[in-house]
Amino acid sequence: MIIVGELINSTRKKIKEAMEKNDSEYIRNLAIKQDEAGADFIDVNAGAFVYDEIEKLAWAINEIQDVTKKPLAIDSPRVEAMAMGLKLHKNGKPMINSITKESERWKQVFPLAVETPALVLGLCIDDNGIPDEADDRVKIADHIINDLVKGGKNIQDIAIDPLTTPLSVNTTYGMTVINTIKGVKKNFPDVKLITGLSNISYGLPSRKQVNRAFMVSCMVNGLDGALIDPLDSVMMSIIFAAEAILNKDPYCGNFLKAYRKGLVVKE
Amino acid sequence: MIIVGELINSTRKKIKEAMEKNDSEYIRNLAIKQDEAGADFIDVNAGAFVYDEIEKLAWAINEIQDVTKKPLAIDSPRVEAMAMGLKLHKNGKPMINSITKESERWKQVFPLAVETPALVLGLCIDDNGIPDEADDRVKIADHIINDLVKGGKNIQDIAIDPLTTPLSVNTTYGMTVINTIKGVKKNFPDVKLITGLSNISYGLPSRKQVNRAFMVSCMVNGLDGALIDPLDSVMMSIIFAAEAILNKDPYCGNFLKAYRKGLVVKE
Numbered sequence A, B: 001m002i003i004v005g006e007l008i009n010s011t012r013k014k015i016k017e018a019m020e021k022n023d024s025e026y027i028r029n030l031a032i033k034q035d036e037a038g039a040d041f042i043d044v045n046a047g048a049f050v051y052d053e054i055e056k057l058a059w060a061i062n063e064i065q066d067v068t069k070k071p072l073a074i075d076s077p078r079v080e081a082m083a084m085g086l087k088l089h090k091n092g093k094p095m096i097n098s099i100t101k102e103s104e105r106w107k108q109v110f111p112l113a114v115e116t117p118a119l120v121l122g123l124c125i126d127d128n129g130i131p132d133e134a135d136d137r138v139k140i141a142d143h144i145i146n147d148l149v150k151g152g153k154n155i156q157d158i159a160i161d162p163l164t165t166p167l168s169v170n171t172t173y174g175m176t177v178i179n180t181i182k183g184v185k186k187n188f189p190d191v192k193l194i195t196g197l198s199n200i201s202y203g204l205p206s207r208k209q210v211n212r213a214f215m216v217s218c219m220v221n222g223l224d225g226a227l228i229d230p231l232d233s234v235m236m237s238i239i240f241a242a243e244a245i246l247n248k249d250p251y252c253g254n255f256l257k258a259y260r261k262g263l264v265v266k267e
Helices: A013-020 A024-036 A053-067 A079-088 A103-115 A134-150 A173-187 A207-220 A233-245 A250-260 B013-020 B024-036 B053-067 B079-088 B103-115 B134-150 B173-187 B207-220 B233-245 B250-260
Strands: A002-009 A041-045 A072-075 A095-101 A119-126 A158-161 A192-196 A225-228 B002-009 B041-045 B072-075 B095-101 B119-126 B158-161 B192-196 B225-228
Touching (some): A002 A013, A002 A192, A024 A053, A053 A079, A079 A103, A103 A134, A119 A134, A173 B233, A207 A225, A207 A233, A233 A250, A233 B173, A233 B207, B002 B013, B013 B053, B024 B041, B041 B053, B053 B072, B053 B079, B072 B079, B079 B103, B095 B103, B095 B134, B119 B134, B134 B158, B134 B173, B173 B192, B233 B250
Parallel strands (some): A002 A225, A192 A225, B002 B041, B002 B225, B041 B072, B072 B095, B095 B119
16 A cells, blocks of 8 residues: 555644744654654644745655655645645655646646656546546546547656545445546556545444444455555554455565564554 | 344353253343343253253253243254254244254254254265365255255245355355355355354454454345354444345334334444
8 A cells, every 4th residue: 555644734723823934843854754654654734824834844754855865745735835746856756646627727727747757646527526436536536647648748757636525425426436536547557556545434423433344345346556544553553454355465474574573553 | 234242152161050950030031131131042052961862952952942932943953952952942933953964964954954943054074074165065065955845844944054164264164154154145145144154263363353253244245144242242243234235224213212222233
């Protein structure tokens, strides 16, 4: 699984405060912790700063890159922010989080998305919003993928987010995500499926258990990566366990190595 | 999900002790607790008593039936124990746990299995033992089901246990169970798939997380029921959550009802 550490996001109050006062130590510490906990990408988002997003994002990117060699997921819908983030990026292949099929955004971001070697995450949303049905989400994904490939993008550098919406709004939404994952994988086996899962449990009690059950449900159906809190060691344990169960971890080697490192809980 | 409460099993030391000294209170209390926690069947096993299994099983069945109206899973490989248990059984449709395709056992148990209206659980094992490959387990299931149906058994009163064996022995065993579930469901959609899951994590650390991830992996692929400890409220939460995710719980009604009853954990 591709683990995208989601913690450095300005929509979280403490992160916004840390970014406001340029609290290097707080941001760096979270980057180090997520790195050590097994994150493959460190997400960085400064979108809560309406007027100085780019400045705050640049500051955070530099802080994070001073303490980790992990690539970053540059998290912004704005093409200027993405372009700046890609320029500052140093280590490995970054991720662009994210693009959509909304006409205005697409026009702006398409040239950058095909030009950059970064992994580009496309959301299943267009001018009509997020469809309720999996088939319609798969159609949007098809358009994103086909257009990017026609533009010259390497298909292995494309990821799709099926978009997780709350079960409390509609009990069909779990299966919508699962069927979107299956549908995109069927059409494009080389495209990666990556999503943030915690929306599934919005409005329900026992959110952590719902999120864990949803993680496994999606992994069984082909999910390649997730935006999560990698410091949630129970969730990380569930992910390592699911990889072994799905025969993607010979001799349970990664599971046992993670356990010895303290990344998998004892009970 | 069909929850079979597995706690009253004489292979557990405390249960054996309670059965030895006819400790009614201990057994009754466990029956009540499993009933309240949402068990659909209460499993009862006295197999650790080599010479007086039948006597101990009869005693336990009567104790349990004094305090719960839930049907029992009569847990013995011996036809005499099953027959006695079925005679004593009072409430609802019991389960026979279990029969196999081993020639000697099959000969003895077949007449009882087709005659009783009980749900009969057949294990994917024959004279050659438990096959490593899912296809071979599915073949054994086919034989069990076809033979029972030819004998007059209602197909909806047949359940198959794919048999869970440890990942620590072979990392393919998770997928073997998953593919056995899928294979049997494909051939016989009306047959129920029920298994004990905890063997999957034998020899690994973090057993509870492995068991939880395995539960969801199996549910996604069609598992209908499981032998578990229903007092493990995190596992019960995961099961309720998975049912909602898989769109088997309209408006998350059962999930929320279970939460209000205290059967789903808060976090």
